[in-house]
Amino acid sequence: MTNHSAATPLRTPPAIIAGIIAVSAAASAFICWLVYFHTPTDVAGTQLRSLPLVNAVLNACSTVALLTGYRFIKARNVAAHRTAMFTAFFFSSIFLVSYLVNFALHGETKFNRLSAWWPFYWKLLASHIVLSVFALPMILITFFLSLTGRFPAHRRLARYTYPIWLYVSITGVIVYWMQSAIH
Template identity: 55%
Template sequence: MTTAAQTEKRGPVAAAGVIAILAISVAATLFLFWLIYVHPASDQAGVRMAFLPALNALLNGASATALLIGFLFIRSRKIVAHRRSMLMAFGFSTLFLIGYIAHHALHGDVRYPAQAAYRGIYLSILASHIVLSAVALPMILITFFFSLTGRFPQHRKLARWTFPIWLYVSVTGVITYVMLRLAMSGS
């Protein structure tokens, strides 16, 4: 158990940690926007690592599954199992981000066909996915920071917001992948 004096002493450290996480998150988001919308793709033919979009969707689905399992564990007060599930979700999301960066570095932006059905729905889901993924990144990192540094009241308070946003981003990542693949195949 930490005393009030110990918690107060760690206050500046917590603030510095949160500021560092926010700065890293902004830099990562700006890098991703540059990579996707400015940087020229290095594999114009689209043949190298063509499996990445499917793998990324699988990783997003695995992250969503781990998040839901972690949520069920914490509701049952199984803290160790919750922690393991959330670390798995974080691991899947991290692997997804690596695959996402690799895919966009190689292939650039993939556009939904202009004449394909459901384009408006796809673009609406994609827009919310993009905006909320930029919001989710610092929230996820700060939520983990609070947990790993023993700031459980702050962790619980932020996790109530982080969980649904992270879950939404993971699920809509799979949905946008499926919609794009169906549109590209003409189905």
């Protein structure tokens, strides 16, 4: 057993980071398959039609928890920050499950390409999708660093993870709103 002093920072095992990235890549590949290749099981939309609204609410709850967590860490209230971030992680995790169920059942929501909002919508959606792919491993690694006491590394990565996660959460709500308003 190694005794780590405050002067000796804990090193992050590369295998764990590689594993998190591999799991994240597999999850992203599964979502890609689900969105673009899987045939929806309820094309008529008769089952769980409220899932897109549930997803938007979960994203909004994650956003509130993220903003609250940021406020707490700025006030140096680490315990409250941790609780808020676990809350954001909880809502984002439930969102991911609900999102997958929605896509498995209903497939992709089509947006009217003739709408005046189309140029803004597709750019927003594209940035949301690309950043969500990067957010997943970043969130998991940031949590790993915190949970294992690697706080300097946690803080360094959280500076990038937080704004990306916040952007993905907020744009998820905006994408839902645009789809429901135009659709």
